[in-house]
Amino acid sequence: MKKIAVVTSLSLLSLTWGGLALADDDYITLASTTSTENSGLFDAIIPQFTDKTDIDVRVVAVGTGQAFETARRGDADSLLVHDTAGEEQFVADGYATERLDVMYNDFVIVGPSDDPAGISNSDTVNEAFSSIAESESPFASRGDDSGTNRAELRLWEDAGVTPQGEWYRELGSGMGPTLNTAAGMHAYTLTDRATWVAFDNPQDLTLLFEGDDALFNQYGSLLLSAERHPHLKHDLAAQWHEWLVSEEGQQAIADYRLNGQQLFFPNAQ
């Protein structure tokens, strides 16, 4: 009786294990940002790449800081993020051999529709950020070293404000959770446009400021160093890297629409 039980459970176990073994297709692991994943861009363009090359792309969507760390440790074959300064540093540090512009969109400031800091009348993003700080209106910061967080901190610096105090709340969360929280506490926040358009729970949040050149949000693809991490799938990753900036890849990015809006604008050189 006992033996039967043991044999049954062992065979069940091996069956389940067999089910877990994955098809051994060619694939690369791409470390990227939540904005590209959550907005549905990858669901739209990766199948086109896979059709052409038979290479699947497995996306691990994290903040830009964590994406860099994942690649630095050799756990991703490719990197697509949005922090140009950080990307150039990554190349300078020898972790990547090439960085290419792929596409851009822009950051926008969203906030409660009654706009207590009156930023919708601001001419520049500096003015908008200063108004928020002066009126001490609640501002939800990502606080997670993501690309958006880094951009936000640069904007405070440009506005000559050291963000601190009761009104400035560092959440340490991704873009989506930050939007959920900002909606809950009637706070302003800086978000990339793609995540904002794809976001389904705005409640009282509304887009209040956009269009300043300083809000430009560039995405770049990095070719990781074969010297640093020889075990990575460099050949396959190079095909993805080149496809992104090819005419076909750029067209795929341009064609992607969500709710009728184009979210990413290809700008490979």
Next chain:
Amino acid sequence: MSSSDNAFLTALQLILHMDSDLFSIVTLSLQVSFVAVALAALAGLPLGAALALWRFPGRNGVIIVLNALMGLPPVVAGLCVYLLLSRAGPLGQLGLLFSPTAMVVAQFVLVLPIIASLTRQQVEALHDEYAEQLQSLGLSTTRMIPTLLWDARIGLVTVMLAGFGRASAEVGAVMIVGGNIDGVTRVMTTSIVLETSKGNLPLALGLGIILLALVTLINALAHLMGETAKRRLG
């Protein structure tokens, strides 16, 4: 995506139109947690029974540590397994990070202390009750382990269910070591986190309701099996 804001309706729609994506997410969730619990039981049941029966220096320390590990935060377990399996880590050569196997390892780490600790408790209680009889049969401690485990089996099913509950409900560990990759390592809990972060709250809650329903179903099956077994034993 959904026309309704009602999570229960969303859950119902999801179940009725069970698409292949959802089906593979549910299957993977069950597979990962089932394998993790089975492996943790293979290691934890004998470990717990041995702890109950053997006296050795430092035994109390081991018991306290195991009990404390029952409360190990999943995200810490995930981080440890991540550092272990990462290419820069000691087991990096295996290339297991961001795979279902990595998720099994992380859940194993979470479930093992629960199964070992609770098994020790059950077996110790049983042993206190039958110590004299077992000794009069001349059984060595090693031979007592399978006997007592078998006698405690109905209670041990509950122990394994507790382990399964922990495994299927946690998100912190599988998110870190699995990476929530669409079609590869996305499970119920990581989908719920993803949909919440997209602000798609009805869909997130709908997935939560499905997860709860599945766990309830598994518990009901185990309960029925236990009742049947008890009746047969009279």
